[in-house]
Amino acid sequence: MQIDRVAMIGAGSWGTALALVLARKNIQVALWDRDADHIANLARDRENKRHQPDHPFPESLQVTGDLAAAVTGANCVVMVVPSHGYREVFRQILPQLADGTLVVSAVKGIEVDSGMTMTEIMAAENRGGKPLHFCVLSGPSFAAEVADCQPTAVTAACVDAQAAETVQQLFAAEYFRVYAASDVKGLEISSALKNVIAIGAGICDGLGYGLNTRAALITRGLAEITRMGVALGAQPQTFAGLGGLGDLVLTCTGDLSRNRTVGLKLGSGLTLEQVLAQMTMVAEGVKTTRSCYHLAHRLGVEMPILEQMYQVLYNGKRCEDAVRELFQRGLKKENG
Numbered sequence: 102m103q104i105d106r107v108a109m110i111g112a113g114s115w116g117t118a119l120a121l122v123l124a125r126k127n128i129q130v131a132l133w134d135r136d137a138d139h140i141a142n143l144a145r146d147r148e149n150k151r152h153q154p155d156h157p158f159p160e161s162l163q164v165t166g167d168l169a170a171a172v173t174g175a176n177c178v179v180m181v182v183p184s185h186g187y188r189e190v191f192r193q194i195l196p197q198l199a200d201g202t203l204v205v206s207a208v209k210g211i212e213v214d215s216g217m218t219m220t221e222i223m224a225a226e227n228r229g230g231k232p233l234h235f236c237v238l239s240g241p242s243f244a245a246e247v248a249d250c251q252p253t254a255v256t257a258a259c260v261d262a263q264a265a266e267t268v269q270q271l272f273a274a275e276y277f278r279v280y281a282a283s284d285v286k287g288l289e290i291s292s293a294l295k296n297v298i299a300i301g302a303g304i305c306d307g308l309g310y311g312l313n314t315r316a317a318l319i320t321r322g323l324a325e326i327t328r329m330g331v332a333l334g335a336q337p338q339t340f341a342g343l344g345g346l347g348d349l350v351l352t353c354t355g356d357l358s359r360n361r362t363v364g365l366k367l368g369s370g371l372t373l374e375q376v377l378a379q380m381t382m383v384a385e386g387v388k389t390t391r392s393c394y395h396l397a398h399r400l401g402v403e404m405p406i407l408e409q410m411y412q413v414l415y416n417g418k419r420c421e422d423a424v425r426e427l428f429q430r431g432l433k434k435e436n437g
Contacts, residue, residue, distance in 0.1 A: 102267045104203070108133065108171045110190060111181030112143060112164065114152035114244035114382060119179060119207060121153070121248055122277050124162035132164045133171035135190075140166040152382070153248045169197050177203040177271065179238070180219065183383045184210025184293075188222050195226060198233060205236045205257075205268055209292040209348075210385040216396040218289040234264035237285050238272065239292040240343040241351035243358075250276045256344045258282040280343065287339030290330040294393055295349040296360040296386030297410050298322030302353035303361035304413070304420045307368020314424075318406070319353050325404045329393070332400045360386035367413065368420050390414050405430060 109120040112134035120132045134140050143149055143164040148157050158164075165171050172178055172194045182190050187208060198204070206219035217225065220235040227233060240255030247253050257272065257279050259265035265281040273279045282288065298318065305314045326349070327340040339345055352358045363384045366376040377387070394411040397404045409427055412418040 102176070102201075102203075102263070104177045104267065104271050105129065106131070106175045106177075107271075108175035108178045108194075109181060110168075110171065110178060110194070112136075112139060112149065112152075113181065114149075114248075115207060116179075116181035117149040117153045117156075118244040118247040119181065119238075119272070120162055121156055121158075122272055122274055124159040126274060127159070127161050128271070130162045131171040131175065132162060133166065133168055134164075135166075135168075137166050140164055153245065156248045168193055172197040176201070177205065177268075179205045179207055181207045184208055184212055184219065184385060185388060187219055188212065188226065191223055191226055195231070198231065200232045201234070203234045203236060203264060203268060205238050206289070207238045208385075209239060209296060210389050211293045211392040211396065213388050213392040216392055216399070218286070218293070220285055220289060234259060234261055235285070236264055236268050237288045237292075238268060238279075239288050239348065241347040243351070243355060245357055247277065252276050252278070254278040254280065254343055254347075256280045256282050256288055256342060258285045258288040258344075260285060282339070282342070282344075284336045284339040286333055287330050287335030288344040290333060290335055291326050291340055291345040292348055293385070293389050294326040294329065294407075295322075295345075295352050296384070297390045297393060297407055298326070298349060299352040299358055299360035300364040300367070300384075300386045300390070300414075301406055301410055303358075303364020303366075304368040305364075305424065306361070307365040308420055308424065310424070315353065319349060322353075322406055323349055325406055329397060329400065329402050329404065332402050359384040363387060373414055387414060 106129045109116050109132045112132050120130045124130045208219050223235050236259040238257050242253050242255050257265050257268040269279040269281040390410050409423040413423050
């Protein structure tokens with residue numbers, strides 16, 4: 102399948118970085134955002150000074166505030182809007198999508214009320230059964246480093262192998278390596294839940310704990326992510342890949358991680374309200390903690406780190422108490 106035109110829905114840091122990957126390959130990209138002032142600034146400056154400064158837009162990258170115009174004629178649509186607004190935006194673009202369109206979710210989150218992943222939302226909204234290919238693009242990838250052309254590897258997953266390979270070829274660049282996969286569910290679950298664990302990692306760092314603590318949190322966090330993913334039908338090996346372990350390590354250790362930053366500030370004594378008031382970009386892990394907490398309870402999956410993160414974020418539990426309870430739980434077999 103030849104991709105002639107791409108609609109990038111969301112002009113934040115990640116949407117802009119992905120648009121740059123494509124436009125630098127001379128692929129026609131329409132970059133949309135709901136913020137009219139932001140779009141006006143992008144059009145005037147020909148760069149995203151708010152999120153990706155000093156990266157001028159190639160001629161093949163055009164910006165628009167007209168959602169229908171952005172999507173019309175595009176045979177690939179990349180969704181890069183926050184998870185809590187995903188369903189609404191998809192509903193708006195669905196009538197404009199041509200049969201056979203690739204719709205790629207580059208969003209790392211779970212819808213709060215339904216517990217659905219982004220591809221599940223799209224499938225549910227596509228009640229008329231329009232023939233579309235729902236894909237996921239995810240992996241260890243800080244947007245700023247991608248915009249800077251730092252070597253990065255990610256995964257493109259789709260149930261349809263040919264569609265996955267099309268997305269792989271579309272985004273592959275000299276500095277941006279893409280692996281094709283079929284486990285959509287596993288990639289979405291791991292990419293969402295790693296943000297929850299990253300908040301926990303930030304809390305441990307903010308409390309002044311050392312690298313032993315961080316390593317324990319990452320490892321046991323991966324066990325929880327895998328447990329939930331398998332309960333939902335995902336393939337266990339997915340969680341050892343780029344979208345699982347790779348993204349988890351990056352988000353739990355990198356200074357560019359928004360979710361780790363939330364945890365750092367919580368660990369230093371700020372309230373969640375104070376932390377969020379200081380944030381200029383969305384940290385998906387905050388909402389994902391709530392959605393996955395309820396999902397885990399519905400599934401009957403034991404997730405002690407997630408449980409403690411929920412108590413800290415939504416019930417005001419002291420960070421020190423949460424860590425202490427995790428380490429004083431009854432002793433278990435590692436793989437039990």
